[in-house]
Amino acid sequence: MDAGSIASADLASAQRAWCCGRKLTGTFGDAGLEIKAIILVLWLAALAIVIVWLRGLIVADGRTGPRVAWLKGWQGGAPMLAAAAVVYLGMNNFVSIYAYPPAPIAAYAPGWAEMSLVMWSGLLTGALAILARASLRASMA
Secondary structure, three states, rough: HHHHHHHHHHHHHHHHHHHHOOOHHHHHOOOOOHHHHHHHHHEEEEEHHHHHHHHHHHHOOOOHHHHHHHHHHHHHHHHHHHHHHHHHHHHHHHHHHOOOOOOHHHHHHHHHHHHHHHHHHHHHHHHHHHHHHHHHHHHHH
16 A cells, blocks of 8 residues: 555545544534633523523413513524624634635634534524524413
């Protein structure tokens, strides 16, 4: 075997290992501290939304109004927070393109994966808030 076939075999095994389970944890682990904080806030908000939603459906205590208002805030706030983080990551990406010599696209892919993870987290949180708010408002009527 020559060096090229060994390198391509190593690359193929590395791609298989990355493909099957390390996408989310690897992307989160490689993110910067501020991006990790934003992602954690969005994930915790999504969890809180599900808890508020279920509690509002199970316990009819007449306090649905404040829950609906809180959900309305997250339905618009989560995607905006995610968009702000994506713009911040995009700015860093453009600065690195300008500051360093041209690199292959694989050098920029982790940053793009971070952008996708943050946006996905924000959209998921916003979508859960929309569903929970609509469900609670329907149960009020």
